[in-house]
Amino acid sequence: MRVSLFITCLCDTLTPDVGKDTVQLLERFGCEVDFPEGQTCCGQPAYNSGYVKESKQAMKQMIQAFEDSEYVVGPSGSCVHMLKEYPKVLSEEPEWKRRAEALVDKTYELTQFLVEVLEVKDVGSTFQGKATYHPSCHMTRLLGVKDAPRILLENVKGLEIIDLPLKEDCCGFGGTFAVKNAAVSEQMVHEKAEHISETKADYLIGGDMGCLMNMGGRLRRNDQDVKVLHIAQVLNSQ
């Protein structure tokens, strides 16, 4: 099975290790992973800020980059959801809309791909520790991926998952919101950090680098000793 990795611009630049783990994880299950060089950013920063015209340029770049792919898999619910929105955003350009639909049909978030396409429930990994999991908003509410991460984490040997209070609440990231409404964002991420500390977990696991970067940045600022991990890192741990 040929899988094109959609790395996302955050992982590409800030957390390449997440990408490495994603590649290895997919390869472990027999996927032939490639990395289309033309990919950039999904367009969400511009789209969610109202710069739709600008976001369309990014979208078209992405559509072209993945045109030859069999499957497209990304380690982010939020960015994958953005891809899923392309046909709607490009609805007034029929040819692009058609190409966008083709992209949508073959695109999956990493855990979703593992569970739904590869039909894997236990990736056979081992990770010793107490962790809590943040189900990010776009992954659960917009992409509808609620169960896959839970199923996969439950089967990681040695891992104890502690429920995060008010876990369905946004961490306050919201892309440009974190900068534009920095004061409100701070309150939100502070509350989230408090909930994380209530769990007494040593690790915070999530499926979206944006949220993890936000919460991790606050935890670090608060001197809270919680390590932040992307779910790919946990699933690829032996």
Next chain:
Amino acid sequence: MTIHHREHFLNEIAEQLGRPRRTEVEPPVYSVQPQDRVLAGARADELVDVLEKQCEVIHTNLEKATVETLPEVLRKVLNAYGVRSVVAAGGPRNQVSGMDEFYDRLSGEGYEVRVWDEQEGRSNVEFAERAGAGIVFSDLTLAESGTVALFNDRFNGRSISLLPETFIAIVPKSTLVPRMTQAGRLIHAEESKGNPVSSCVSFVTGPSNSADIEMNLIVGVHGPVKATYIVVDDM
């Protein structure tokens, strides 16, 4: 003239919707009907059980009676509340259920009793304002929510179920339906035939309450503070 500025107002709506004015609309067929499944096929006794459970949620006391024991149960309820003055809905049901006699008896014993009487006009309302309890018959009873539906009319003034501190509803078992769906359907059927149901349909679910002060539930604000339903086995 009793309708003002209608044409221009509605024409603008049609224009915004990008079409001519609609003078006819096919009744829509909705894709789902989840409301029909709630308590579907429940027997009367099962509905009573549901009602009884819901009464705990809505701070309402529930009593059971037969047509024969109703006066006795009612007297017990009044005594428990320490109520000496009563305003009650009028109408033919009082005769059938023996309530007329009961009210006469109460009067004889020194209770202040007013059976709603349109001839007395506004003094009914003034009486209700002073009365300790208001007693009505439920016209339809919604088991799921614990609601008595009152089709207020010349016999059942709006004030009876509203002004006194205690609200007492006599609930004939035959009036029980699963939920508001059945009430909506019945009223819709009547309205479709051109039969107005009531100038005031009151769905009453327990005593009045409010959570406006720091989200604390306060039972009893403007309307009744206490409520009792008496389910009467009339089947």
Next chain:
Amino acid sequence: MSIKIGKKTYAERIQDGIDNAFMRQAVSSAQGRFRSGRLKAAEDLGDWEEWRTLGEEIRHHTMENLDYYLYQLSEQVEKRGGTVFFAKTAEEANQYVQKIAREKEAKKVVKSKSMVTEEIGLNEALEESGCEVVESDLGEWILQLDEDPPSHIVTPALHKNKEQIRETFAEKKGYTGSDQPEELAAFAREQLRQDFLSADIGVTGCNFAVAESGAVTLVTNEGNARMVTSLPDTQISVMGMERIVPTWEDLEVVVSLLTRAAVGQKLTSYITALTGTKLEGEVDGPEEFHLVIVDNGRSKILGTEFQSALHCIRCAACINACPVYRHVGGHSYGSIYPGPIGAVLTPLLDGYEDHKDLPYASTLCAACTEACPVKIPLHEHLIRHREIIVEREQMGSKAEAVMMKGYAKWASTSAAYKLSTKMAHTALKPWTEDDYISNGPGPLKGWTASRDFPAPARQSFRNWYKQREKRRNDG
């Protein structure tokens, strides 16, 4: 009042909200209760998603045929002895109500809770024409005495604590009791009972009008709306033109959705459906009934991509689910309609000029969309507003526009993008310490004011991947 409240800027309002510890605590605990109530009520039904679908379909059908149903409604009201006034603007609505008050020589008007009368400023209009106006919903009465705007559409005095309420009662009404909620409520009951009995006119809003019968339905817990419609001789109901359903069968569905989504109740204590005037032989109820149907900017929303915003049934589920609302409170929105639905509706009804910040007061987490019982895609509407603000209204910041132009170029030119991933580490190096940035430049400032930012990696993923491929091919 009008839609807009207060004169402070968005940033000032937000800071006020954040600094108000009591309010935040109150909102947070209220949200918790509302949320668990709503979830429990939904769970009890078992098939909540189907109910939401049905609610959406009913609302959609109604809006698509709104002219027909409003016509039917007005015919039915007339048939049952009422008068109907269609008001294009707030002024027209207020003038009509003032005219009735003059004709009735009304001295006292008692009101039940209504957002649309807040929106059009009816109280001020009636007071101008010499009427005493008494709000009778407990929360609204507290706010009226304290001259404070609502901060929530269902529990308007959510931001006030019981000590503040006791003080207000003492100062304005000579209350001498404690700050126990029961005692405060009992005082309100006693005070307002006299107002109900002596009022000349009762004014209500309208949760849902029923087109087929001409009924105006009011959903309350306190019983005040029943007082307002049972005791005064004249009843005036004011409704936003979209607050209508075709039939009683539709009514029961939207009422079920409303009470569950709003407060987690199967039904509220009182659902009262009032049709026209009292009938012959009836002792209580109004002799005269007026229905005022208000447009005030709503028709402009029809036929646009925002039409579903008119589906709103005012349950506040989106407000109760919103994490931004939790931290800033209702007054921060500067509108009588706060929270996600407020951020969508306010610019539509009152323009972008005063409210252009509202669509950005959201992380787009979509908790609102998920909570909405009639499936309004609230977060999508917020994105659309943002697009209009920057593209059509040209109200975005210049710096941001420049940045976004740059973004477009960066994200659509793979060479530029590639170069940046290579350069990022070096570019941010001056600010980097232990692989983190704690005091970032430019746009990073807002971020690093309250949290650290991870420094770009020394080697981007794509470079690693390229080298790996090379090694493999060489190997």
